[in-house]
Amino acid sequence: MVVYNLGSINSDYFYHLPNLPLAGETLVAHEYRRGMGGKGANMSVAASRGAARVMHIGSVGQDGLWAKNRLLEYGVDTRHIASGSITGHAIIMIDPSGENSIVIHPGANREITKDQIGSALSEASSGDILLMQNETNQQIYTAKTAKELGLKVIYAAAPFEAKSVADILPYMDMLVLNEIEAKQLETSSGQDLQSLGPNHIFVTLGSRGCKHFDKLQDKTLHFDAIPVKAVDTTGAGDTFTGYLAAGLDRGLGVEQSIMLATRAAALMVMRHGTSDVIPDLKDIEDKFGPQPI
Numbered sequence: 001m002v003v004y005n006l007g008s009i010n011s012d013y014f015y016h017l018p019n020l021p022l023a024g025e026t027l028v029a030h031e032y033r034r035g036m037g038g039k040g041a042n043m044s045v046a047a048s049r050g051a052a053r054v055m056h057i058g059s060v061g062q063d064g065l066w067a068k069n070r071l072l073e074y075g076v077d078t079r080h081i082a083s084g085s086i087t088g089h090a091i092i093m094i095d096p097s098g099e100n101s102i103v104i105h106p107g108a109n110r111e112i113t114k115d116q117i118g119s120a121l122s123e124a125s126s127g128d129i130l131l132m133q134n135e136t137n138q139q140i141y142t143a144k145t146a147k148e149l150g151l152k153v154i155y156a157a158a159p160f161e162a163k164s165v166a167d168i169l170p171y172m173d174m175l176v177l178n179e180i181e182a183k184q185l186e187t188s189s190g191q192d193l194q195s196l197g198p199n200h201i202f203v204t205l206g207s208r209g210c211k212h213f214d215k216l217q218d219k220t221l222h223f224d225a226i227p228v229k230a231v232d233t234t235g236a237g238d239t240f241t242g243y244l245a246a247g248l249d250r251g252l253g254v255e256q257s258i259m260l261a262t263r264a265a266a267l268m269v270m271r272h273g274t275s276d277v278i279p280d281l282k283d284i285e286d287k288f289g290p291q292p293i
């Protein structure tokens with residue numbers, strides 16, 4: 001099976017600050033780094049680290065060929081990453097507690113064409129997974145085409161936009177969102193999460209773990225997080241979603257996949273950075289021991 005990921009690719013610029021800036025405030029960063037990121041790229045790398053075969057569908061400018069090469073180096077199939085204008089980028093500000101504020105410029109991430117999607121999905125088979133987040137264009141077309149081809153659609157509602165989620169809801173099998181996004185969705189839709197379309201909804205709760213609403217079995221389960229010292233939460237949600245997709249792709253059950261994703265995200269918050277520092281299965285086992293079955 002293959003995980004097809006319609007996803008953003010960004011240059012991430014990290015600034016470590018004494019606090020997140022207030023309106024009108026100028027701050028001096030005490031540390032600066034650059035790396036590969038984008039919620040899409042982070043999920044592709046996480047799924048690949050989790051032993052899935054991953055096909056990334058995206059776009060970068062000439063200035064982002066390094067990121068395309070890096071995805072390849074991390075085991076991701078990059079044949080359907082097109083050449084666009086300028087590569088998307090993100091300014092990531094991190095405070096001493098590891099919390100962040102992020103500003104993104106989408107650039108080429110919003111220049112993906114229907115032809116590109118068609119050509120990538122022409123390689124897909126029923127039972128493959130389509131993963132998406134909200135940092136690219138062509139989401140509705142891709143979700144609809146994937147559904148027609150029999151793929152399982154997993155959508156991470158980040159960054160949250162009520163209209164984007166509403167547009168994709170009819171095609172989603174699984175929805176992943178954090179607590180704030182879950183509240184925003186309930187407010188914008190006027191419905192409880194449980195009464196929305198997808199059969200599985202996962203709400204990540206940071207250090208409090210994760211909730212899984214299983215509509216098929218009419219049950220809600222809570223999964224504890226692993227207590228760790230967080231230094232940087234950036235990309236932890238993406239790591240969770242990528243590993244969740246990898247687990248499902250490998251045929252693990254939903255609960256086992258959540259436990260794997262929880263472990264991967266716990267290790268991720270102990271690291272500074274995004275795509276470049278996403279742990280692999282060995283890192284997870286070395287840190288937390290073999291996964292309980």
Ligand code: RIB
Pocket residue numbers: 008010011012036037038039040042089090102104135234235236238274275
């Ligand atoms: O979720 C973290 C990601 O959000 C970063 O890698 C950044 O590029 C933005 O897309």
